[in-house]
Amino acid sequence: MSTPRISFEFFPPQSIEACFRLWDTLGKLAPLSPEFVSVTYGAGGTTRDLTHDAVKTIHANYGVAVAAHLTCVNATREETLAIADSYAEAGVTEIVALRGDPPKGAGKFTPHPEGFASSVELVEALAKTGKFHLRVGAYPDPHPEAENLDACVEFLKRKVDAGANSAITQFFFEADTFFRFRDACADAGITAPIIPGILPVNNWTRVRRFASACGAHIPAWVDEAYEKAIRDDRETLLSTALCTELCTDLIEGGVEDLHFYTLNTPELTRDICAALGVTPKQALAQVA
Template sequence: MTTPRVSFEFFPPQTLDASFRLWETAQVLAPLKPSFVSVTYGAGGTTRKLTHEAVTTIGRNYGLNVAAHLTCVDATRAETMEIVEAYAETGVREIVALRGDAPKGATRFTPHPEGFASSVELIEALADDGRFTIRCGAYPEPHPDAADAGADVRWLKRKCEAGATSAITQFFFEAETFFRFRDAAEKAGVKAKIIPGILPIQSWAGAKRFAQRCGTSVPAWIEEAFAAATRDGREELLATALCTELCDDLLQGGVEDLHFYTLNRPGLTRDVCHALGVTPTPALEKVA
């Protein structure tokens, strides 16, 4: 099995305890030499300042290549490009460009009258700026707003034609889900690299809530496995085994990069990476 390149997603802290968790997560995972780490961006810019601070601190203190998330939600084009400029001034050279979810209390995304109407428009503006490597999102299973079964592949193609050079997928539970999407994207002419997004299951109840929100299907066999593991007190063991097996299946199918949604809890992600042969370099192990 080929050792994969890995990357990690963090989210900006909103409390002091959450700050400690983020810095611990960065410290634990930095020695694995990720190709990049990304920092999320709350709906409606609710974490805009926190995201900027986290991006800056992680890049400065841990020497990591940080990709900042950016969305189209509740901001004018001028306001969004001001954020882009602020990222550039702090040395950020990668952006994950997303449409973004509907703000709290809203059921659907509605573009700001003076804002970007879609991720495609945002990507076009970033490509015109010319200073950033642009990543985008991809959905192996239908996005809740998708018009039909093929819409997610068509949108991915448009985003790549607009300037995105790679895509990170929403999480999924079975490797075949990713392979079907990858094959459909290739058939549609998508040339950009598609990186599978991996969710180590810290909490099965939480993972199911995430899945319901983003349209990820939950296989019955995983539901049954966690029910049995909960009775026996083996949830963490099962979570590690399932995540490692999923990653191994992806690698066997030709995947070279894995992006982990860490939820700012590094232990399970670290253990899975170690099982896949991604281990700390000696120089950084002392820092951790």
Template structure:
């Protein structure tokens, strides 16, 4: 059976990046992904670019596309207006996330008139009845999680609020995902949990990203990449 896959893209921030994105989408389209998604940028910095990329993929390539939407640096009215603009463009899949702290900030602080967290965002989106909502999940503790069980509890709240599936943060150890999945089932979560996979084009970049996300890097894997770099491979 052909595995079901999806692809996540960053919104292009230059003309050259735009050409590369459209070439990539065109090359991957024959694989018939279940959906593709476009990220929102740290601190919501690529809001307009995300909207343009999502609309173009939907209009020109006919692929199921999900737009990332976060709670960062926007009022509830502004955030819901963005969601409505997606619906008006025919895009009805949303990846609803709290979002990372804006650049230079140490932690996420909600906008005074914004959504305090992803559960609130999911609830409001679900009430519109217009969207298929996906959310994030953390097989390894989220940097802001109180303990190892908090991520399962939080995911259940998001599913109960109206999300239909979850996409995990990337991980290096498959057992990490399986333990998380089993804990979710035990907690009564029946929605699909999609494992996130990070293509490694730069080991230094992957490690930096892992450190920011709280993803554990296996020592043997780190040693193997270090040795390969030393040998010029």
């Protein structure tokens, strides 16, 4: 089995304690030499400044490529493109361009009157600048607002046609879910790389809630396995085994890149990477 290329997602810290947790997570995962790391944007754009600060700090101090999440929520086109320009000026040239979730309690996404109405519009505007490598989201299980999987494939094609260079999928629980989506994208003429998003399960109750919110299908056997593992105090052991098996199945099916949603907790992700043959390759610079 070949060793995969890896990347990691983090979320920006909102407290001093969370800052230490993020830097500790980076300290443990950056030596694995990821292709890039990404930093998320909170629902409704609530962490815009925190994301900006975290991206610049990681870029300046950790020796890894950083992809900044950028959304269409609660901002004008001018404001959004100004944020992108500030990243380019700081040497950050990768962006994960997303529509973004509405603010909590707002329900349905409503575009800013002077903002981008969709991720397709955002990608198109960013691509025209010629400054960025653009990554977008993809959904192996249908997005909650999509009619079906075909609609998700077609929307991804629109984003790629608008200038997206690659896509990162929402998490899923079975390799066949990704393979079906990959095949459907190929049939639709999508040639951009599609990187599977992997979520190591640190807390099944929380992940189950995430899955429900984003439309990720939970197979009955997974739910039953976690019920038994939690009862027997073996949740971490099960998570390591299942996630390693999922990644192995993907690699054997031709996948060369894996993107891990770390939730700013490094241990499980690091253990899974080790099981896949990904080991530390570099010394890590310290935050100034």
